[in-house]
Amino acid sequence: xxxxxxxxxxxxxxxxxxxxxxxxxxxxxxxxxxxxxxxxxxxxxxxxxxxxxxxxxxxxxxxxxxxxxxxxxxxxxxxxxxxxxxxxxxxxxxxxxxxxxxxxxxxxxxxxxxxxxxxxxxxxxxxxxxxxxxxxxxxxxxxxxxxxxxxxxxxxxxxxxxxxxxxxxxxxxxxxxxxxxxxxxxxxxxxxxxxxxxxxxxxxxxxxxxxxxxxxxxxxxxxxxxxxxxxxxxxxxxxxxxxxxxxxxxxxxxxxxxxxxxxxxxxxxxxxxxxxxxxxxxxxxxxxxxxxxxxxxxxxxxxxxxxxxxxxxxxxxxxxxxxxxxxxxxxxxxxxxxxx
Amino acid sequence: xxxxxxxxxxxxxxxxxxxxxxxxxxxxxxxxxxxxxxxxxxxxxxxxxxxxxxxxxxxxxxxxxxxxxxxxxxxxxxxxxxxxxxxxxxxxxxxxxxxxxxxxxxxxxxxxxxxxxxxxxxxxxxxxxxxxxxxxxxxxxxxxxxxxxxxxxxxxxxxxxxxxxxxxxxxxxxxxxxxxxxxxxxxxxxxxxxxxxxxxxxxxxxxxxxxxxxxxxxxxxxxxxxxxxxxxxxxxxxxxxxxxxxxxxxxxxxxxxxxxxxxxxxxxxxxxxxx
Numbered sequence: 053x054x055x056x057x058x059x060x061x062x063x064x065x066x067x068x069x070x071x072x073x074x075x076x077x078x079x080x081x082x083x084x085x086x087x088x089x090x091x092x093x094x095x096x097x098x099x100x101x102x103x104x105x106x107x108x109x110x111x112x113x114x115x116x117x118x119x120x121x122x123x124x125x126x127x128x129x130x131x132x133x134x135x136x137x138x139x140x141x142x143x144x145x146x147x148x149x150x151x152x153x154x155x156x157x158x159x160x161x162x163x164x165x166x167x168x169x170x171x172x173x174x175x176x177x178x179x180x181x182x183x184x185x186x187x188x189x190x191x192x193x194x195x196x197x198x199x200x201x202x203x204x205x206x207x208x209x210x211x212x213x214x215x216x217x218x219x220x221x222x223x224x225x226x227x228x229x230x231x232x233x234x235x236x237x238x239x240x241x242x243x244x245x246x247x248x249x250x251x252x253x254x255x256x257x258x259x260x261x262x263x264x265x266x267x268x269x270x271x272x273x274x275x276x277x278x279x280x281x282x283x284x285x286x287x288x289x290x291x292x293x294x295x296x297x298x299x300x301x302x303x304x305x306x307x308x309x310x311x312x313x314x315x316x317x318x319x320x321x322x323x324x325x326x327x328x329x330x331x332x333x334x335x336x337x338x339x340x341x342x343x344x345x346x347x348x349x350x351x352x353x354x355x356x357x358x359x360x361x362x363x364x365x366x367x368x369x370x371x372x373x374x375x376x377x378x379x380x381x382x383x384x385x386x387x388x389x390x391x392x
Numbered sequence: 393x394x395x396x397x398x399x400x401x402x403x404x405x406x407x408x409x410x411x412x413x414x415x416x417x418x419x420x421x422x423x424x425x426x427x428x429x430x431x432x433x434x435x436x437x438x439x440x441x442x443x444x445x446x447x448x449x450x451x452x453x454x455x456x457x458x459x460x461x462x463x464x465x466x467x468x469x470x471x472x473x474x475x476x477x478x479x480x481x482x483x484x485x486x487x488x489x490x491x492x493x494x495x496x497x498x499x500x501x502x503x504x505x506x507x508x509x510x511x512x513x514x515x516x517x518x519x520x521x522x523x524x525x526x527x528x529x530x531x532x533x534x535x536x537x538x539x540x541x542x543x544x545x546x547x548x549x550x551x552x553x554x555x556x557x558x559x560x561x562x563x564x565x566x567x568x569x570x571x572x573x574x575x576x577x578x579x580x581x582x583x584x585x586x587x588x589x590x591x592x593x594x595x596x597x598x599x600x601x602x603x604x605x606x607x608x609x610x611x612x613x614x615x616x617x618x619x620x621x622x623x624x625x626x627x628x629x630x631x632x633x634x635x636x637x638x639x640x641x642x643x644x645x646x647x648x649x650x651x652x653x654x655x656x657x658x659x660x661x662x663x664x665x666x667x
Contacts, residue, residue: 062401111508113667120403127403134406136510147505149428151435163424164511166417192435208505 060125064089064216064247065110070119072105072271079105081271082119087249087264092242094262095251096361102271103251104144107220110249111141123216140214142206144221150194154185154204157193158211165212179207183237199230203237216247223257235260255361265361269369279361286359286367287314289333290326291340293354298323300349307343311336317366328359328367418512425519426526429493433527439489443531447482451538454478454602462603466633467547475544476556476628477601479532480621483564484596486528488589490520490568491575495584498576498666507667517663521568528564532557548634556631559644563624566648567592569655576662600625620647 065087072080080102087093095103108114109121112132120127126134148157155176162172180186183203188196193204202222209217222238223231238261242248252258258265259279267275267282275282291311295304301323305316314328329336333356344351408414433439451474459470466473497503497516506516536544536557546553574588598612599605599621605613616622624647627640 060404066401108504108667113504113507122401122403125401125404126406130403131406131408133408133510134404136508139508141505141508143501143505147500147502149432149502151432152428156431160424160428161509164421164506164509166420166510 062122062125063087064091064124065093065249066120066122067106067110068120070106070109070116070121072102072109072114072117078271080109080116083268083271083273085249085266085273087247089247090242090245091264092248092250092262094258094265095249095268096253096255096258096265096365097251097268098253101268103268104220105271106268107141107218107249107251111139111218112136138215140209140212140217142202142209142217142219142222144224148193148196148201148204148208151192153190154180154193154196154207155189157204157208161208161211167212175211179210182240183207197230198226199233202226202230202234206234206237206241210241214246216249217241219248219250221251221253224253231257255365259361267365267368274368275364282361282364283359286363287312287328288330288359289328289336289356290359290363291329291333291336291356292324292326293340293351294322294324296323296350296352301325303347304344304349304351307347307349308336308340311339324353326363328363329356414512418515421511421515422518422522425515426522429520429523430526433523443486443489443527444534447478447485447531447535448538450482451475451478451535451542455542458602462607464604466629468543468545468633471539471543472545472547472633473604473629474602475536475539476560476632477599477625478539479535479557479560480563480625480628481596481601482531482535483528483560484567484592484621486524486531486564487568487571487592489527490524491571491578491584491588492581493520494572494575495579495588496581498579499581504667517572517659520572521565524568525561525565528561528568532560532564546632548630548632552631552637556628559624559628559631562648563644566651569652569659573655573659573662576659576666579666595619595621600629620644620651623647 063086065085067083067085069082069084070080071078071082083102083106085093085095085106095106097103105114109116110123110128112128112135115129122128123135124138126138128135148154149160152160158176158179159172162175167175176189177186180189183206185200185204185207188200193201196204206219206222209219219238223234226234235257238248238250242261248261250258250261263278265275265277265279265282266273275285277285291308293304295301298320301318301320305318305325308325308327309316312327312329316325316327318325337354337356340354409417433443454474455471459474462470462473464470464473494503503516507513546556571589575584578584578588598608598616599619600616601621605616605622608616623640623643627637627644629635630637630640
């Protein structure tokens with residue numbers, strides 16, 4: 053008998069046609085994912101798209117109904133223990149114990165990973181220093197800020213130096229400043245070569261952190277590629293403006309409609325219009341000015357911009373990924389505001 | 393020797409570790425989680441209140457406030473009647489902690505985190521149970537000490553006294569398995585706290601814990617006399633104060649065994665399914 057193979061040259065994460073239903077609800081309706089070693093995959097989708105279910109399957113918390121999922125070549129159904137040896141998981145809500153100190157939380161994780169006492173102590177200090185928690189190390193985590201709790205939570209998932217890390221919505225519910233702090237921490241982590249699968253509802257988070265983005269909606273992969281590729285799929289540049297007299301939005305849309313095969317996205321309330329105009333944005337801009345001027349329609353904020361992932365999501369699914377509220381508090385806007 | 397080409401992306405075949413190693417590491421996980429739970433208990437004033445101060449208050453309330461109005465026919469008066477009952481009642485209510493902690497663990501994701509780690513999955517439940525049993529022992533000893541201070545005495549010798557305490561602990565652990573199931577099935581800390589454990593009230597109060605069953609209306613006596621809490625308390629009273637032991641001993645053992653036999657599998661199933 054030959055000894056079992058333990059070498060693996062395939063991708064770090066390999067998911068093939070995985071289905072998962074909860075009663076009538078189809079959480080995953082056949083998804084495929086491939087994440088190469090050292091790569092960051094952003095799994096992007098609205099609430100209920102199936103992101104968390106996918107993470108739970110890959111971390112052995114749920115068994116798929118059908119299909120295969122391998123982590124570093126280890127099948128999550130056939131060798132779940134071997135999968136657990138090499139993964140780390142940090143979830144939506146911080147899994148820290150608030151009566152215990154940061155150091156104690158790390159120490160207990162070390163024990164549960166069966167590390168010896170010296171390694172546990174060394175790892176705890178390393179991680180506390182790396183995540184800027186060393187000063188708070190011996191205080192109960194109850195008193196930590198939201199950002200500190202998430203950083204500790206992430207540190208807990210790194211105690212045993214996992215080869216593949218899963219972060220399920222690591223910044224959901226954080227204030228914009230803490231979110232940017234988390235991004236810095238995660239970026240540093242992946243620069244060290246850890247394979248990372250990150251789920252997020254925030255398009256800009258995927259844009260900031262992920263090498264490759266997979267968009268899922270209603271349990272299905274609806275698009276995949278780099279942020280750049282996805283943006284190109286929208287159809288090049290976006291022409292955007294608002295009309296001063298809200299009532300003339302339809303008229304304006306008709307006037308610029310001939311510039312593109314794409315359909316204009318209108319928002320009657322703000323009187324704004326966005327239209328994908330392909331590669332030649334400047335030509336479209338000149339034409340727009342000319343046509344609207346001829347009609348006597350006054351505009352605000354007329355310009356050409358590169359598509360955001362919001363545009364991508366909208367064009368792929370027909371509905372927006374973020375609601376108004378979360379968009380209004382997104383870090384990029386906050387950063388822009390702080391500049392003033 | 394021939395080399396076979398493996399099909400693309402055939403999964404690695406990694407055998408699970410040998411049984412002896414699994415058992416050793418599993419025990420270490422139970423110890424780690426037990427110590428964790430006990431540390432949390434000592435750090436949280438609310439937990440200390442519910443497990444130490446509240447049972448003490450119950451003893452004093454019943455001894456001095458209600459006791460005078462409740463006629464009983466036992467050697468040392470109401471305090472001797474009361475203590476076996478209040479020990480059983482406190483043991484049952486101690487399981488509140490089990491249910492709430494498990495519901496919170498599922499809700500907050502701590503249990504999922506543990507289950508995604510290379511540790512024994514059963515250790516989450518076992519560690520909880522061991523810690524809660526130790527906590528229960530402390531609660532019962534404190535109540536006994538308070539009882540002694542306000543006049544309670546064992547009248548049947550040291551052996552039966554020890555057996556009474558052990559029966560109280562066994563009863564508490566048994567109720568713990570029911571509460572564990574409730575906590576794991578409801579999976580919501582607030583719901584568990586507000587209605588998940590209401591069944592404990594009729595079960596412990598409509599029993600022989602605080603008043604003689606004969607003082608209740610006839611229709612209620614039928615339930616109160618035959619329900620497991622009364623049977624266990626009757627046995628504890630006989631152990632503490634003297635009286636017939638055999639019949640209630642068998643009935644108690646059967647009840648406790650039956651409850652464990654039903655609720656441990658239910659709790660384990662709920663734990664496996666919950667995520």
